[in-house]
Amino acid sequence: MVASSLAALIEARARLARAELAALRDRLQTLSDALATTETDRSAFTALVDNRARLRDRVLRDALRAIGGAAHPAMSADETQLALEEQAAVSAALEERARRLTDDSVSLEATLESVAAKEDELRRLDARSQMLVSVNGELAVLRDLADESSRVTMTISELLQGAGATDAPAATWTWPLRGVITQRFGPSALGLEPPVTYLGVRFTHFHDAIDIAGSLGSVVTAPASGRIVFVGHLPDGAMVVVLQHDDGFVSMAAHLDDTFAPPPVATGQRVARGQVIGYVGMTGLTTGPHLHFAVHFNGQPVDPLGVLPPSQSLP
Numbered sequence: 001m002v003a004s005s006l007a008a009l010i011e012a013r014a015r016l017a018r019a020e021l022a023a024l025r026d027r028l029q030t031l032s033d034a035l036a037t038t039e040t041d042r043s044a045f046t047a048l049v050d051n052r053a054r055l056r057d058r059v060l061r062d063a064l065r066a067i068g069g070a071a072h073p074a075m076s077a078d079e080t081q082l083a084l085e086e087q088a089a090v091s092a093a094l095e096e097r098a099r100r101l102t103d104d105s106v107s108l109e110a111t112l113e114s115v116a117a118k119e120d121e122l123r124r125l126d127a128r129s130q131m132l133v134s135v136n137g138e139l140a141v142l143r144d145l146a147d148e149s150s151r152v153t154m155t156i157s158e159l160l161q162g163a164g165a166t167d168a169p170a171a172t173w174t175w176p177l178r179g180v181i182t183q184r185f186g187p188s189a190l191g192l193e194p195p196v197t198y199l200g201v202r203f204t205h206f207h208d209a210i211d212i213a214g215s216l217g218s219v220v221t222a223p224a225s226g227r228i229v230f231v232g233h234l235p236d237g238a239m240v241v242v243l244q245h246d247d248g249f250v251s252m253a254a255h256l257d258d259t260f261a262p263p264p265v266a267t268g269q270r271v272a273r274g275q276v277i278g279y280v281g282m283t284g285l286t287t288g289p290h291l292h293f294a295v296h297f298n299g300q301p302v303d304p305l306g307v308l309p310p311s312q313s314l315p
Helices: 001-066 075-131 137-159
Strands: 180-183 195-198 200-202 210-213 220-221 224-231 239-246 250-256 277-280 289-296 300-302
Touching: 001 137, 001 277, 075 137, 075 180, 075 224, 137 250, 195 300, 250 277
Parallel strands: none
Antiparallel strands: 180 210, 195 200, 210 289, 220 277, 224 239, 239 250, 250 289, 289 300
């Protein structure tokens, strides 16, 4: 890779990251406004519930006065029923506002995480641009990319420490994305692929996943049932979803979009096979939209083609 093409790639990634950051900040403002509105609504409904409670107390006092022969008239049975129904309706509305407040808070937290990841990526890209203008800058950038790739590999290994052996029956898996496989699992000639020990053999460059080409925004689904154990960014800014499957395998979908169509799942959530877990993006260290799909068992990488049905387009 010559310095000019490396500079062009860095600049292209920076332009995309800046556009995504602007969109994320717009969403952040929208969510903040929605959060404030919901909090105001919740306060208003809380006041209404308090008023209805005082009305209920008045009904009881009026009833007691009526029994004691007081001149003050008690509320009719219909009025009493109406008051209680109104109180129940307002209480239900209050619960709905509280649920919306929780949902908005979760969305706000996820968006803040995406903003931080995007800002980190822009800082890294800016630093690499500065490196390129210095003596031996190209070499420095390539070393930096290799180091980042190694950090990502370590993080992936930590995330994919699965439960391993299980008594559960073998699951029937489906492809998380339909498309052409652009890079297969195994030893690689690409210099940016990190070193990996596989089946006791140390490889200098190894791709411990498969890459599936897909257009931006393409749906990515859960290949088998299980529980979401992580939704977030890798050190290089790639948005990932990690699934602990019921049969003991662990899978990871990487380079997902985190701006225009962020993953619609959360950590701890159970998902069924075929359920949408994300959308193809260009987050992290990538030159084009695709899905990086990794599978581990007992903490060791597994060729995804060994667990997926043999019906996908291969190179």
